[in-house]
Amino acid sequence: MADRAELTSVLNHIGGKDLPAASGATLPLTDPATGGVHGTAPRSGAEDVDAACRAALDAFDGWSVTTPAERQTALLRIADALEGRAAAVTDAEVTDTGKPRARFLADELPAVVDVLRYFAGAARNLPGAAAAEYTAGRTSILRREPVGVCAQITPWNYPLMMAVWKIAPALAAGNTVVLKPSDTTPSSATLLARLAAEHLPPGVLNVVCGDRDTGRHLVAHPGVRLVAVTGSVRAGQEIAAAAAADLKRLHLELGGNAPVLIHDDADLDEAVAQLSSLAFYNAGQDCTAATRILVHRRVHDAFLAAFADRAAQLVPGAPDDARTDFGPLANAAQLACVRGLLERLPGHAEVITGGGAPDRPGYFHRATVVAGVRQQDEIVRSEVFGPVVTVQPFTDEAEALRLADDVPQGLAASVWTRDHDRAMRASRALHTGIVWVNTHGTTVSEMPHGGVRHSGYGSDLSLTGLLDYTQVKHVML
Missing domain, CATH: 3.40.309.10 (Aldehyde Dehydrogenase; Chain A, domain 2)
Structure with a gap:
């Protein structure tokens, strides 16, 4: 429990720095196993979201041109860092969610690490069509390129796992990220961002804490080009409507039954x-x-x-x-x-x-x-x-x-x-x-996870999930 003191005041992670909300506003964090408040997190507003998106935009030019090998190395080191800080990561997750500690350590944390390591390898294995002459005298090739700044909104049922399911493929493809975790369970995501900051350039991975209004500011930000969310059908419908105004790409993993x-x-x-x-x-x-x-x-x-x-x-x-x-x-x-x-x-x-x-x-x-x-x-x-x-x-x-x-x-x-x-x-x-x-x-990790109808569209995990974070460019020579 040595790291429990860190949980009393969760902070945003923007441009490589841990920051409170610009307004100073906070939200209480409740331990669901006791019903008691165990800490606070920032209630981020438009100013904080803008700072995070600008940091991600500034970092994109450099991160998007790193080699797959460099991105692989960073993801592998982040995976190792999570394993090395297992006690602190578990404290963060358990205090926010009330999960059985032994189950999280035995089941969820190894699965989270495996996803990071899978996408580290997948970064070097993007599929593509062969170059060919589809018309005489001209050669066509396809490039798969990162989309840009990805806004990611994750739920409270598996806070760390859902964050990694979103972050790992986005970073592996060369995108930069602004993640908004659930307002009730932000602790493990912010800890992940601090650990990742030791292996990523500033601004590549940003985390802004807050409520629904924070999420709305993030979805609406003009610097965002893709919005990925795991959440309810209602949340997905609202986000899809908001993203349509700026023709942002969507990745929706919604409810099941x-x-x-x-x-x-x-x-x-x-x-x-x-x-x-x-x-x-x-x-x-x-x-x-x-x-x-x-x-x-x-x-x-x-x-x-x-x-x-x-x-x-x-x-x-x-x-x-x-x-x-x-x-x-x-x-x-x-x-x-x-x-x-x-x-x-x-x-x-x-x-x-x-x-x-x-x-x-x-x-x-x-x-x-x-x-x-x-x-x-x-x-x-x-x-x-x-x-x-x-x-x-x-x-x-x-x-x-x-x-x-x-x-x-x-x-x-x-x-x-x-x-x-x-x-x-x-x-x-x-x-x-x-x-x-x-x-x-x-x-x-090797197979896609996604649904149809009101369960949304787009897949987490697998090469399919990685390709969701890329865009295709045809180059003719």
Whole structure:
């Protein structure tokens, strides 16, 4: 805990310097595991955003012409710095989010480091078409060039991970960045910026803290050429409308509402074992969380009983409690949102287990399983983003696919079956950006992560994600 003192006053990082908001305004930072205020962060205004964008613009000319090898070296050193300061990074993340400390160290931090190292290598492997004479006497070649200053807005569920998913490909492609983390969880992003400053020229990576107005100033700034956001559908719609005024490029990773299709030939024991952990990981605050489980009628009751029994054994608890399976909701507003969905359940729905908050400080909620829901119910069509799972029966494959796709979102889905042909049919038919078979939720740096419909467009991770941060130029000789 030696670095905990750093968290009492989070600062912006602009042009290589740690700075308060020009106005002196701050926002409180609340520990969701206790409900108590643990520090403050700047409430940045237009002046701070302008300073950050100007710093990024000034740095772009130099950074954009560095060699891929130089960018690779910088990203590898940043990855090493995160590993070397693991205790401080974990303190920053855990105090803002209430996550179980052991889970963050074992699962999230290694994944974050891996993303940086992946894009370090990808920086030297941009794909391109071969030079050729498509008309007589003239040779055409393609150049992939950085876009410019990238505004990036990240959420509170995985503050460090989502920041790195955005920053790493942008820097690898030669862009400069102004990142605005969530107003409730800025600590790990600002620490990342300070660590990165040891390996990047000033202004290449800037972080401005603040609220929605800060984000609006950033999206509207004339120096920004690409806006990338991970957030809600509502936020994505507002940002898309604002970016259109200046024809800024957009990269939107928005809400999810993942269906899980369990057929009557599935390995139920394996499905229960995996899903009871994955559905409630990070208190269900995950855009790909297994929130809607659709089960064949022949095995519905057996699955529901076993799944609810496992969910009832899960313990929401403090970050340093060894018994903790998942932590609190990230903030009071999200807890109220989850509670509201449960309080408005229709009469035909039944809470099988959970349903309430434990009697303790903080924003905790028990693992909850709801059955008897219907397709048009609010809790089915909305992204819960909490430790709540609905279970619905289906009669045949066609109905399962119809129910799975009959929501506005289309980020991820999984299908559980021993039938290879059925799995392949589902992978074609499901209108989502990701389909897992007999597993759920795993991401890898080499594969894209993005959705369709109200889940947005553009991909994080992979070479696809890297190319999103480039623009193509045709050169004819």
